[in-house]
Amino acid sequence: MxxxxxxxxxxxxxxxxxxxxxxxxxxxxxxxxxxxxxxxxxxxxxxxxxxxxxxxxxxxxxxxxxxxxxxxxxxxxxxxxxxxxxxxxxxxxxxxxxxxxxxxxxxxxxxxxxxxxxxxxxxxxxxxxxxxxxxxPQRLKYPSSLPASNAKGYAQAVNFLGGEDGTLTPLWWAKH
Structure with missing residues (x-):
């Protein structure tokens, strides 16, 4: 069959x-x-x-x-x-x-x-x-090379975040 x-x-x-x-x-x-x-x-x-x-x-x-x-x-x-x-x-x-x-x-x-x-x-x-x-997650972390290549700019960017350089730190425009 x-x-x-x-x-x-x-x-x-x-x-x-x-x-x-x-x-x-x-x-x-x-x-x-x-x-x-x-x-x-x-x-x-x-x-x-x-x-x-x-x-x-x-x-x-x-x-x-x-x-x-x-x-x-x-x-x-x-x-x-x-x-x-x-x-x-x-x-x-x-x-x-x-x-x-x-x-x-x-x-x-x-x-x-x-x-x-x-x-x-x-x-x-x-x-x-x-x-x-x-x-x-709220954002991507800054590139790991940034603190060594532009320490002043990195410090300024982290300061603008108002928190640590982490994925759970909201961007300035996304604060709740």
């Missing part, structure tokens, strides 16, 4: 993807016509690694209060920036970073934090489910 494999082609996958009304883990769907906001939570299936027992847990969608004070998760701009992020990853990370700094999109859920991070004291176990501008 002959086995026939039917290949539907990438265009059918693309059509299915573009028509999807399923929400991702932060509450955004793909379909352009589907702008209904997600419910407060969603059910997630899991399998216990110790007992092999399957179960379900309700997960709450994280709140992105950086974009429209957390009231919107599934509007057209959110869809555009999410698709732009997917399209340019991993080739244009600075573009995604700029979009995120400018708009608060795409929304990134913070990882669980069990212990405070030394280099990021603002992020801790009590606030990791919130979006805060202090949790994301």
């Amino acid at each position: 002959e086995t026939v494999f039917r290949f539907e082609g990438p265009e059918s996958f693309g059509a299915q993807y573009k028509a999807s009304t399923a929400y991702n883990r932060v509450g955004t769907s793909v379909s352009w016509a589907h702008v209904a906001e997600p419910p407060a939570s969603y059910a997630m299936k899991f399998k216990d690694g110790y007992t092999n027992v399957e179960g379900t847990v309700n997960k709450i969608y994280p709140v992105n209060n950086l974009y429209k004070n957390g009231t919107v998760k599934n509007d057209l701009l959110t869809k555009i920036i999410t698709q732009k992020f997917i399209a340019q990853t991993p080739w244009l990370p600075l573009e995604a970073w700029s979009d995120h700094r400018r708009l608060g999109l795409p929304f990134f859920e913070n990882p669980a934090v069990e212990n405070p991070l030394v280099a990021m004291p603002a992020l801790n176990s009590s606030n990791y489910m919130t979006a805060n501008i202090k949790f994301f």
Whole structure:
């Protein structure tokens, strides 16, 4: 008996993807016509690694209060920036970073934090489910050659920052 494999082609996958009304883990769907906001939570299936027992847990969608004070998760701009992020990853990370700094999109859920991070004291176990501008890099550090090649200019630039030459120090125009 002959086995026939039917290949539907990438265009059918693309059509299915573009028509999807399923929400991702932060509450955004793909379909352009589907702008209904997600419910407060969603059910997630899991399998216990110790007992092999399957179960379900309700997960709450994280709140992105950086974009429209957390009231919107599934509007057209959110869809555009999410698709732009997917399209340019991993080739244009600075573009995604700029979009995120400018708009608060795409929304990134913070990882669980069990212990405070030394280099990021603002992020801790009590606030990791919130979006805060202090949790994301604000700028690129000055080149490491600058202090040796232009110490006076470097000192002046750091003084204008109003803080250390670090990635979490906001630029003068981005102070909150």
